[in-house]
Amino acid sequence: MKKAFITGITGQDGSYLAELLLEKGYKVYGFVRRVALEDEQHRMSRILHVLDDIELIPGSMESYPSIYKAVSSIRPDEIYHLAAQSFVSYSFQDEFSTLQSNISGTHYLLSAVNDIVPDSRFYFAATSEMFGKVREVPQNEDSHFHPRSVYGISKVAGFDLTRNYREAYDIFACSGILYNHESPRRGYEFVTRKITSHVAMIKLGIKEKLELGNLDAKRDWGHAKDYVDAMWRMLQQEQPDDYVICSGETHSVREFCEKAFNVAGLDYRDYVITSEKFFRPAEVDILLGDHSKAEEMLGWKPTVSFDELINEMVENDLKYYNGKK
16 A cells, blocks of 8 residues: 655645545545644534545654654655645744745755655645746746745745756656635635635625736646546656646636626626735736646646636535534
8 A cells, every 4th residue: 555645634625635535546645733633623624524534644844853753654655745824914924934934845855755755755835926026927837936926936946856866866756836726625714715705705795895916917727637637647657747737718807706706696806806915015917837748647637627626616605604604
């Protein structure tokens, strides 16, 4: 039985990945903070349904000894490094902890893997935010990085560390450059879930308005369940490489709003207010990816459309908040 080690298992991607690996017959281990173990209902809500089937290892991405101990005790065949401070707006507020957690955590894990299980396979969760101020549309694996946030900068560093360990130490290390991917499990602080949850609350009379930032920012949105499948496929290849994972379509925040409110029979213009406090200090105007390489090499392509994604998220939030009334 293959053993997989997932950092960030309590997050959106980690929960879907755990389900996928369990379905494929893996023994799944998750790396979690001790505070999560003490508050299962809140901090581990996304994986409550699989807790009996996985094993959780307490530790911190900011502690090399705890990472080393976890890797040493598990000796995994595959490592999926998803843990990160990933909320872009927060990275502007606390640059230092974002850099410390995201860069050092990745370095600690790569070092432990190289020292203990150099024959294992390693996945790093990179991001389209690394492209930032893009020079070309669409972006592919060879596009220039110009990150516009500390989060993006930290991910470029993690990408370079992963590539360096692949080239210098010959470990099987891949990076998935994932574009925005959402689901009903997305955190409420992210704009997509903020929109769909407010659509539900406004429809049910719990809220009256929704405040957002730049409605004209354009993103390439897909479903997280599709994207974790791509992660797994990367680690099944003969040779390690890096891949752009995306929908290949771009939509504005405004369009997301329009469609989400339409699901509930509402007009977003009656409820959405733009506020300067939600604008980024350095905006990323348009992200659009090209997944040709992933389609050719991995046999991967997205299966959930933009409209299907929005419908699923809104319907989920309507059901959730209706139960709260």
